[in-house]
Amino acid sequence: MAAPLYAAAQLPHYGAIVDDKDVSMEYRKLGHSGIAVSVIALGTMTWGEQNSEADAHSQLDLALERGVNLIDAAEMYPVPPRPETQGLTERYIGSWLAAGGRRDRIVLASKATGPSADPQRPSHVRDGHCHFDRASLTAALDGSLRRLQTDYLDLYQLHWPDRNVNYFGMRDYPWRDDAPGSVEIAETLEVLQSFVTAGKVRAIGLSNETPWGLSRFLTLAEQQGLPRVVSIQNAYSLLNRSFEVALAEFSHREQVGLLAYSPLAFGRLSGKYEDGARPDGARLTLFERFARYNSPQSVAAATEYVALARRQGLSPAQMALAFVNSRPFVSSNIIGATSLAQLNENLDSAALTLDAATLEMIETIHRCIPNPAP
Template identity: 55%
Template sequence: MKRAVLGNSDLSVTAIGLGTMTFGEQNSEAEAHSQLDYARDAGIDFFDTAEMYPVPARAETTGLTERYVGSWLKRQARDRIVVATKVTGPGRTLDWIREGRLDFDRANLARALEGSLRRLQTDYVDLYQLHWPDRNVPVFGGVHFDPSRERETVPLQETLAALGDFIRAGKVRHWGLSNETPWGVMTVLRLADALGVPRPVSVQNAYSLLNRSWEGGLSEIGYRENLSLLAYSPLGFGLLSGKYLRDPQAAGRVTQFPGFAARYGKPNTAAAVAAYAELARRHGLSPVALALGFVYARWCVASTLIGATSLAQLRENLDAARVALTEEVLAEVERIHLRYPNPAP
């Protein structure tokens, strides 16, 4: 499997990583271990989780994903596995996580990291990510910045200094951003240089046929500043698999958790999904092969984080890596994108 070095670091990861946010909600511990084993045997060494997983986040299940990954990780050669996790941020109703003290100040970050290390049963994480910004910013389907939602936040200088200390202590090898904006990325890079703190090596943002917003200002930043994109939701919450076209009540997060997929219920999303599915059909491809084949081959993507609830889905996702989209198909993708630009940002 192809590999990529993240940012200006020495951290090399497989071009496909396994996302784990279903572990503990839709997948049992045994099923989680089966997926992890299958991915490892297929050549994947990059596994991404988060403090707040599984999703939808609930007090009864939060932390189970890291625990399931941890019980698997303790049986592996630790230095051959790249483990990424994310610290929960403020601004959302998640009061059961650290009693709701979610600001990115030194004490909260340290507490969150220790909790993740304990659940993961490891002494360090390879990539520690800020799950979303501490500050007021539109995320998870939000589009417009709203100044009226401004609130007091932890200065970025304190957050970066704490992350630098974690790295010096050997508890974190590298750190990254997630769900970030161009302003946020450039500000963090400037402050990291000024403070003498290691730069982030990656940004984990949504990227798919339904959301190519990275290709605006962020792709230039990624290229010029050597900052790697970790693409999540490459199948657009499963919509791009085409299963909901075949059966609107098909099993999946969209139907299992009503309202959870609001990001993908916006105007033009269904039409775009149908157009891409028809394009795939005309060229003898599955919708999954088209959607993942597109993301896997993009120059701006360092690693694509796939997720599944069954081994059959995981196998199909990995098989898509063998698909090479033709210039004709890619040209038609661009025509659809012009007609339905980023319907699910």
């Protein structure tokens, strides 16, 4: 999607204002919504697990100062999802908003947890009643609004599909019938329409969605006059460029921009895990469940990208993020950090433009080890 970019001082008033202190930040239109979002978004899934409430507030302050306006949360967060911590991420954002009165300066996004029989997906959220019907989605949205201490969301996303599908690192399609209780997409769109009509949601988006799913949402919206999806939040990084195969064309032709998550592949592209290192407090050190980028092929590819960055005199993390930032189908690149130093380094990628030689060397690695992580 060749989305128009805006310098901070030129950003139109779309209900979210950002500081113009960081002139390197760019802003891109979020589909047909009329909302402009920073090319870097602040991810929040560590807040309440690896980060305290004070940490969260400090990150929000810094991000806002640096020109970030898109804040992405989820009712499920923090991760790993546990009953004892569920909802803390949104509560931390809510307490920040209550203390600072800066609701009109951010584009606030959250996500509704979907159903799953996968033991690693949460069954404790809403007592396990997580299909996308009216009662369940209404409970999800009202819970998020209460924790966030706001009366509306700028973007409300379905965290993963309400059907059997390959998501979260699955390569193969699960050829089986949908689980009992799965809700048809048209019914879900009707519920989301009621949220928009009530003023609780400005725009809707998808997450961990497939080309078939996105096409159905768009077709039904057009046929039945229902809300149109403006974004899709899927994994995208140097280790996983599968979005380019089929979904990127939707960005180009249908104005559905990518909100890229895991752009550093759980930190593997930062170089901190090279040679088997496991730094204290790092995600892959703390949690065995995060194995999506641990295959031998992913490790080998990451080593090549990290080495390339260092040969070019670049921070490996900034090179990986700058590549994502440069893609025409990306509306915003969702970064996460557990320290302000990490956050500052990641935010600096907004000012980095990779030269043609570096981009060609990235493509050479990609051709040799294409999409090693699903």
